[in-house]
Amino acid sequence: MLLSDLPKGIAAVVDGVHDAHATDPIARRLRDLGFVDGEPVRVVATGPMGGDPVLIQIGYTRFALRKAEAARVMVRTEQAA
């Protein structure tokens, strides 16, 4: 599933980041920030308007991502794995 669809509070693991287009700088930066295969993630909060942006806990850091950014990250939940 996509990180943008992950419900709040559910533990998941990153599967990978896909580029929205060729040489996608946003996807590249997401990988730099630690969105790489096997990294645990969790949605800790969502924005007050339409649940956008989402706040992601990854490693020891929290990043606010817009839904379009979070939709680049593929995740799998523990149960599914």
Place this chain on the structure above:
Amino acid sequence: MSASTLRIALVGNPNCGKTALFNQLTGGRQKVANYAGVTVERKEGRFTAPSGRVLQILDLPGTYSLDATSPDEQITRDVCAGDFPGEAPPDLIVCVADATNLRLHLRFVLEVKQLGRPVVLALNMMDTARQRGIRIDVAELQRRLGVPVVETVAVKRDGARELIARVDGEVPVVAPVAAEDAASHADLHAQVRELLAATVSMPRATAEIDDALDRWALHPVFGLLILAVVMFLVFQAVYFVGKPITDAIGDGFGWMGEQVSAWMPAGPLQSLVNDGLFGGLGTVLGFLPEILVLFLFIIVLEESGYLPRAAFLLDRLMLSVGLTGRSFIPLLSSFACAIPGIMGTRSITDPRDRLATILIAPLMTCSARLPVYALLIGAFIPARRVLGVFNLPGLVLFALYLAGILGAMLVGWVMKHIRRDKSEHALMMELPSYRLPKLRDVAIGLYERGMIFIKRLTGVILGLTVLMWFLSTFPGPPEGATQPAIEYSFAGYIGRALQYVFAPIGFNWQISLALIPAFAARETAVAALATVYLVGGDGGGLGEALAGQISLASALSLLVWFAYAPQCMSTLAIIKRETDSWRNVAISFGYMFVMAYAASFIVYQVARMLS
């Protein structure tokens, strides 16, 4: 070796405490400028080490990666690599990492190491790390990384001692960069995991206090409520602390002008000193208290970690008009004055978002518009009740504020659709740990902002003020003149010429004339109108005089003009200074002129038809 200068570059992720460490090392001995050819801030400081060696420290912009995506990140990359024209390559790179956030920060350390320059790693915020029960095997980390590792606490006195001792010693020898070291994203992350597993024990991924605070601060209802309260307090402070000091400064310079001119023979020189010089200084320095009060709050909100939370709450809303959550605070500051608002856009990392915010900031209803609004509303809008509860003048004032906001949203929306660069610009914003702001960091930040305003703007604004004085003073009135002197001056001629331009929006030549000094500072329009309508003071007499000589349609048109007009040359000067581009000044002036003219035209023509 002892007398030589060592060039040190400080690098690190955003929120690693790098600037606090820089302040700790250099104290007030900092030079703030821009990098050649770009509007990225360059901060350099000097520090004499115990050995007598001078350390020249460059605080490079924070970045998550050397794979740069913005101009400030490119500077960090190029300076570190020794590729930036006009900057000598650093002798030593001090890489600062937050000891509580090593999963993220160590990856950047590995990237910097690959540059093949001497590197020292400063593990910052070691005190917080210990409090949270985080244990780091520094010796093992140093062995595995192959670079010297020191512990620092940037916010404590003497917290950089170990770092100073290390950089004052021998420059570390660089291990040659092995071919397999030039690793990909995944490899660097794998190395970080390996390092963490071997050297760091972390009882909990986040600080409990952060989780607790964020449950409230980011709550969809309470979060917005807290934000509203914070903003309310900021504005109360601006009006209750900043405004009286601003008025006192204006009055003080007025008094000084009178004292000095009492010693001078009457004539143009006396007028220049009194009205031009002291009047101008009063206007320029009068901005300072409000700027400082606003910046005090902006810096405290930024240092405490609250600013990105506010941006998180409002990002969706701001994005719908082509901005970002980070635009909110600068735009809100612009309700007091656009100058600190525009200076505050430095916290917007994306250059396109920053420019968009700068361009619409002057549409927010700043405090200088209020005297004009008060005068015209008082003179023309009857104090009637509407629907039993609202009073009409209050509604008109509210409508003017709303007009500014709606105008800004419209401009934001239009810019979003006409700009050529339609690429997606990311939010990807870290919400750092909450921190208590340190007095020194706040003080240095305030001092820098204040000095930027005084040093870079006072001259420009003062020059323009004197020019305005010249235009409204010369040529002097002929013998036996019956009208106020300003009517015979260049400003009088320009006012009469301008009335042909402004007649379709209902401005007579007196109003057109008053627009000239209003360009220096909006509120002076009131005094100018008082002068041309031959009434003393700016009290009730002027209101009655205006009501007798200007139609309601013209007054409404003038109100709308003030909501949108490209006014206050100080704002234009700060746009030039912050964007380093006359083109942006021309765009601001141009679009606001067109917008003000169109809106006033519609209001005037409709009001005339209805009356």
